Amino acid sequence: MSEAGNRHSGESLLFLTDEQLRKGIEAMFFAYRGFTADPDRILADMAYGRAHHRAIHFIGRSPGTTVNNLLAILGVTKQSLNRVLRTLIQDGLVESRVGRRDKRERHLHLTAQGAELEGKLSDAQRERMRVAYRAAGPAAVAGFRQVLEAMMDPEIRHHYDRLKDTGA
Numbered sequence: 381m382s383e384a385g386n387r388h389s390g391e392s393l394l395f396l397t398d399e400q401l402r403k404g405i406e407a408m409f410f411a412y413r414g415f416t417a418d419p420d421r422i423l424a425d426m427a428y429g430r431a432h433h434r435a436i437h438f439i440g441r442s443p444g445t446t447v448n449n450l451l452a453i454l455g456v457t458k459q460s461l462n463r464v465l466r467t468l469i470q471d472g473l474v475e476s477r478v479g480r481r482d483k484r485e486r487h488l489h490l491t492a493q494g495a496e497l498e499g500k501l502s503d504a505q506r507e508r509m510r511v512a513y514r515a516a517g518p519a520a521v522a523g524f525r526q527v528l529e530a531m532m533d534p535e536i537r538h539h540y541d542r543l544k545d546t547g548a
Contacts, residue, residue, distance in 0.1 A: 418504035422497075426471075431456065431464045433501055436490065439474060440498040441543060444487045446479070453539045473497060 396404075419433050426432075431454075438453050439445060445453075451461055465488070468474040473494035479485030490498055513521045532540060 415505060415508060418508065419501045422500055422504065428467075431460065432468060435461070435464050435468060436473065436494060436498050436501065439488045440490050440495060440502075443489050444477075447476075447486045447488065450488065455536070468494070 416430060416433075420430070423429060423433055434454055435450065438450060442449070447461065447465070451458060454461065465474060465476070469476055472491055475489045475491055476486045477489065479487055516524070529537070529540070
């Protein structure tokens with residue numbers, strides 16, 4: 381497509397109707413439902429919910445992350461996170477270690493059992509995304525990521541950028 385053609389199609393996106401936006405919102409709701417369905421089934425057997433899943437994911441993504449960092453990433457209350465962490469620690473999925481430099485900090489790590497669960501949860505979501513990405517094609521994948529990144533609140537975006545930059 382020529383530069384003028386790209387500019388024209390980009391300009392037409394600036395004038396989305398309320399109906400087009402509504403369809404996008406609904407697609408996002410139903411896609412999220414699908415995206416969380418497989419992990420929800422795995423977690424239901426363990427009496428865990430999505431808060432447990434998010435904690436396991438981000439602890440696995442950033443081993444040694446602090447409780448305060450996890451609080452900032454998840455955007456939940458300290459009380460809520462402590463309830464989730466207490467369960468994960470008691471069940472042998474997460475380990476909390478006292479900080480070496482600052483004894484007040486608690487650093488979180490997945491145990492072998494926690495890493496195994498994280499792998500099952502992520503494998504299910506990766507497979508769903510892999511199928512969708514293949515069906516949509518590379519240009520759509522890049523555009524989808526751009527849309528998601530543009531929807532992030534600026535004060536939260538730096539957490540995403542830090543994770544993205546680690547390459548882990």
